[in-house]
Amino acid sequence: MTARRPRQRAVRGESRVGLRAEVEVGPVAHGGHCVARLDGRAVFVRHALPGERVVVEVTEGADGDRFWRADAVEVLSASPDRVVPPCPYAGPDACGGCDFQHVTLARQRELKADVVSEQLRRLAGLDLRVEVEAVPGDDDGLHWRTRQRYVGLVGGGRGMRKHRSHDVVPVNECLLEAPPAIHEVRGRAFEVAPGGFWQVHPGAPQALVDAVMTGLDPQPGERVLDLYAGVGLFAAFLQAAVAPGRVVAVEGDATASRLSRRNCPGVVATAGDVAKVLVERHDEPFDLVVLDPPREGAKRRVVEQVVDRRPRAVAYVACDPAALARDVALFAESGYALVSLRAFDLFPMTHHVECVAILTSR
Template sequence: MSRPPRRPRARQQRGQSHVGERFEAEVGPVAHGGHCVVRVSTGSTSTERVVFVRHALPGERVVVEVTEGTEGDRFWRGDAVEVLEASPDRVVAPCPYAGPGLCGGCDFQHVTLPRQRELKAAVVREQLRRLAGLDVDVEVEAVPGDVEGLRWRTRQRYVTLPNGGRAMRKHRSHDVVPVDECLLEAPRGPSYEVRGSWFEVADGGFWQVHPGAPEALVGAVLEALAPRSGESALDLYAGVGLFSRFLLDAVGPGGRVCAVEGDAAAVRLARRNCPGLQASSGDVGTVLETDYDEPFDLVVLDPPRVGAKRKVVEQVVDRRPRAIAYVACDPAALARDVAIFAEHGYGLVGLRAFDLFPMTHHVECVALLEPRPARQRTTS
C-alpha cells in the first residue's frame, strides 16, 4: 500500500530569517546529503556561517541563495543559483526539471558520472574517518542497467495533479513541480530473477529499484563471506530472501540458514522463495534476544537507512561469526555501526561501494567485518 509523502517537520524560528539572501562564495568539499559546504561571512561583524549548498561542485565560485536559515541556526541551507567559475566536471543537466527551485529528486545531474562517483566515494571515506576513525580507500563501482545514469528506477511514484497531470516534489518541501516524465524512470518494471532464481515479491514490497542491484549485491556478499559447505548463516533484515537463497546453495544440505525480517508478509514469501529456510518475523533486535542464540559462522546485515544500531550489533557479535557482510544504504549509519563492532573486536577488512542510485547522492556499500586477533585489539 502506498503511503503519502512525509511532510517536512515544522522548524522553529530562531531569530531573523535570512531566506532569500544571496552571497558570492567559493565552494568547499562535498558533504553527506547531496550538497557541498560553503562558508559565507554575514552581518557587520563578518560572522562566518556554514551553508550546505545544492547544485554546486567543490572549487567552484557561485552565488548562493539561502533557502533555509535564521540567525540562531547552527547552519543554513542554500542553492547555487549562479555559477561564476565552473568546475570542469560540470555539465548541463539532462533533465529540464533538475536545478534550483525545481524537482528535488536528483542531487548531481549537473555533474559528470565519473565525478559523481568520486564525490560519493569521498563522502563514504569522510564518514568512516569521522565516525569510525578509519582511513579506507573507496571506489564507487558502476553497475549495468542504467543508460548514462538514467532510466534505472524500476519503481517510480509521481504526484497526481487535480488535472490528471504528474508532478514531482521539490527538495525538502511538500510543494510540487509539474513534469512530463522523470528521466530516471526505467522503461519497464523490476525483474525478480537473479542468477536464474525467481523471487516472489508482494505488490509494493521492497526490492532494489536499480536493475543491476540484486546481482551486484549478491555477488559482493558471497565474495566477502566465502561461505563453505556445512556452515551456518544468519540473514538479518532478510526481506524476501535475496541473500538467503544463495547462502542456502552455498552451505549445502549439511548447512543451515536462518532469517529474521520485520515484515511478516516478506517472511512468508522468503519461505517460499528459499526452500529449507528457517525464518522469523519481528523486530530483529527483539527476535535475537530469545531466538537463534547459538553460534553462527556467517551473518548478513542489511538494515534500513538508520543502521543496525548497538542492540543488534552486540547480539550479532554474541553469535561469534567468522565473517559479517554489512549491506548499507547510508554511509553514516554504516560508520557508526562499524565503530560499535570495533568495540567488540570486529574490524573492517573489506569494503565495496556501488552506484545504485545515479544522479542522486545515495550510494550502497557492502562491508566485510571479521574478528581481529586479540593482540591487535589491545594495541589498536
C-alpha cells in the same frame, strides 16, 4: 504554482531565506550538497561543485541557526566537471529527486566515494580509500528506477516534489524511470509482494549478491544468520553454498518473511523485529551473518547480539554511509575489524550509494 515551503523549523532570530551572496564552494558533504562558508557560518549548498565560485540563495536559515541551506543560483566560476543537466526539471527551485544531474557521472562517483571515506574517518576512525563502482543496468546514469512514485495533480497530470518541501513541480516524465523490475537473480526467480521491497536499480540484486558471496566465502556445513532478510535474496544463495548447513532468515515484515519461505525452501524464516527476535531466539553460534538494515542502520542492540554469536565474518549491506560508519565503530568495540568494502552506484544522479562491508573477528 505556490511558493516553495521549506520544512518547518524553530526560527532563531531574523530569517535569511532569500538572501543572496557570493561564496567559494568547499568539499562535498553527506546529503547531496557541498559546504561553503558565509561570514563564518556553514552553508550547505545544493547544485554546486567543490572549487566553484557561485551565488547562493538561502532556502532555510535564520540569524541564530548554526548553519543555513542554500541553492547555487548563479555559477561565476564553473568546475570542469559541470555539465548541463539532462533533465529539464533538475535545478534550483525545481524537482528535488536528483542531487547531481549537473555533474559528470565519473565525478559523481568520486564525490560519493569522498563521502563514504569521510564518514568512516569521522565516525569509525578509519582511513580507507573508496571507489564507487558502476553497475550494469542504467543508461549513462538514467533509466534505472524500476519503481517510481509521482504526485497526482488536480485536474490530471503528475508531478514531483521539490527538495525538502511539499510543493510539487509538474513533470511530463522522469528520466530516471525504467520498466518494472524483473525479480530474478542468477537465473533464480523471487516472489515479491506488490509494493514490497526489491532493489530499484536493475543491476543491484546481482551486484550485491556477488559482493556478499565473495566477501563471506561460505563453506559447506556452515551456519548463517541473515538479518533484515526481505524475501530471501541473500538467504537463497547462501543456503545453496552452505548445504547441508543451516540458514536462519529474520525479517520484520511478515509478508516478506512469508515469501522468503517460498523463495528459499529449507531456510528457517522468522518474522519480527530483528533486535527482539535475536534476544529471544536463535541464540546458537553462527559462522556467518548478513546484515541489510534500513537507512538508520542496525544500531547497538543488534550489533551486540550479532557479536554474541561469534561469527567468523559479517557482511554488512548499507544504504547510508553514516549509519554504516557508526555500526562499524560498534563492531570494532567487540573486536570485529573492517577488512574490505565495496561501494556501488545504484542510485546515479542522486547522492545515495550502497556499500557492502566485510568484517571479521580479530
